[in-house]
Amino acid sequence: MPYLGGTLGIAIRRGEIPGLREFMLQIRPDLNHNKTGGAICTGQEDLETVQTEYLDVLKLRAEYNVYKAVYALAYALHELLQCEPGRGPFSGNSCGDLQRLEPWQVVYYLEKVNFTTSFGDEVSFDENGDVLPIYDIMNWQWLPDGGIKVQNNYILILVSQQPPRSVCSESCPPGTRRARKKGEPECCFDCIPCSEGKISNKFDSTECISCPEDFWSSPQRDLCVPKKTDFLSYHEPLGICLTATSLLGTFICAVVLGIFTHHRSTPMVRANNSELSFLLLVSLKLCFLCSLLFIGRPRLWTCQLRHAAFGISFVLCVSCILVKTMVVLAVFKASKPGGGASLKWFGAVQQRGTVLVLTSVQAAICTAWLVSASPVPHKNTQYHNDKIVYECVVGSTIGFAVLLGYIGLLALLSFLLAFLARNLPDNFNEAKLITFSMLIFCAVWVAFVPAYISSPGKYADAVEVFAILASSFGLFLAIFGPKCYIILLRPERNTKKAIMGRGTGS
Structure with missing residues (x-):
């Protein structure tokens, strides 16, 4: 026992x-059927006792x-x-x-x-x-x-169609993992959802598996799906606007180039150094077109070419403006008694040579940058865990800084020279236009640096494209806008007498 x-x-x-x-206590023996052979019942027995x-x-x-x-x-x-x-x-x-x-x-x-x-x-x-x-x-x-x-x-016991289950906790579905409850049997556990970037694709998983680098967990955490890609695309509104603006600027430059070619024999075109004006228009077209390299999925050749094309195009443009400013100063000095010798150093050959040398320096900087630490495409996953941001890393920050610094040096020099020539007689008033254009150029690129540094991913490319287009339009409108106005709308002022300041051209 x-x-x-x-x-x-x-x-x-x-x-x-x-x-x-x-009822049983009220029962009494039947005296007529007492055949047990024992003591005879009286019928008055109390069964409760x-x-x-x-x-x-x-x-x-x-x-x-x-x-x-x-x-x-x-x-x-x-x-x-x-x-x-x-x-x-x-x-x-x-x-x-x-x-x-x-x-x-x-x-x-x-x-x-x-x-x-x-x-x-x-x-x-x-x-x-x-x-x-x-x-x-x-x-x-x-x-x-x-x-x-x-x-x-x-x-x-309630009988149902399903057989009874002797479990403490139900099975954990895919997308979760089992976490045992402390102080309870092994069959008692909680189902914890997998964290972001991890999955479980079977029932009762004890741990979640991390997705590969280019994949991310689905909303149900039961499957790894490819990460979304993000870059400045031609198909999104921002990319479409920038592309349209770039092509518009290229088209306008081509139209103005045609106008200047058609009126190349007029005093307005000849008086403002037509050869440098044509070269400046070509360089502005290149500036507008190079912005297209910043749009679309970054590839090795676009990453290497975008900054090189940008740097050389802008140096060519600013070099033309610098030489035009220097020519204005030389011509004014030559107009004074005893100053004719100064023009010997600013002839057509010297002008071409100066532009070529200044542009070659930038080309050398770009070549050294590409050879030593070339920009390459990069998959950035730091901004968003579930998204891959394609971008171009500059490779060498020093190389990029030298490229921008050289452009800034030439622009600042052009601005200073044009500022010094702003009060020359009206027949040399192109200096005023150059001063205004370089002021716009410098303002745009000074604002570009902090905006570029603080913009993540594709927005850094958008900021750079915007700076290229804004500075290009600023140079184009400030320098060529007044000239086109006179050539097309005020032809009576497109005379030698008016340009020399002896006409009344109203």
Whole structure:
């Protein structure tokens, strides 16, 4: 018996039958059928004073089930007797006849029985005719005095179509990982969603797997998908606007170049050094076109060519402006007594040579930069975890700084010389236009540096393209706008007398 301590068992449901004990205590022996051969009963015996297990009505098990069965049959017969003729459930809306009752008719009403006993148990039948199963759980406990105590409780078994599952936690779906609950059995765990960039593609994963470099986790965290790519594209609104502006500037330069070619023999074109004006228009066209290299997915050749083309084109442009300014100063000096020798150093050959030398210096800087630390395309994943930003790294920051610094030096020198020549007589008033154009140029590129440094990814390229286009349009409009106005709209001022300042051209 000591081995039974702590044992669990299952027994038929125990119940109480109201009034049974009182009924049994009222029973008296039948004096006419006393054939036991023992003591003769008097019929006045009091059963309440007798120690017998038949009077223990607190542990009725099989009897309790019989009690419920009889009550179920009684409820079924009661419903059968309540049937009204013509409204019955059988063929022809007939009712069952208690005198000629068929078993299947009783079964029909038994299936609909549903009542609760005074002990609190519900009695009903499912579609298969099975009663709701209720069992008692028995627990034998060994007492200190050597006796056994039986604790009793009951369990209600609900039968379903799905087999019962003996698990503490449901399986973790893909996209999550299992995390065991502290202090609980191994089958008890939480399902923790995978963090961004990690996935799990099977049930009950214990850990999440990191996606490869060029991939990112799907919203459900169950699949690695390719990362989105981001760069200044020809198909997005910003890229379309910049491209259209670049092509517009190129077209306008070509139109003005045609106008100057057509009017090349007029005083306005000849007086402003036509050869340098043509070269300046060509360099401005190159400045507009080089901005297109900054749009589109970066590749090795575009990364290497974009800054080189930008640097050489702008140096060619600023060199032309610088030489034009120097020529203006030389001509004014030559107009004074004893100053004719100064023009010897600013003839056509010297002008071409100066532009060539200044541009060659920039070409040498670009060549050294490309050879030592060439710009290359780079996949940047620092800005966005779920996106690849394609950009060109400059390779050598010093090389890029020298390239910009050389352009800035020439622009500053041009501005200073033009500023010194701003008060020359009106017949040399191109210096005023150059001063204004270089002021715009310097302002744009001074604002460019902090904007470029603080702009991430494709917006850095957009800032540089904007600076190229803004400075190019500034130079073009400031220098060629007034000349085109006179050539096309005020031809009466396009005369030698008016340009020399001796005409009244209104």
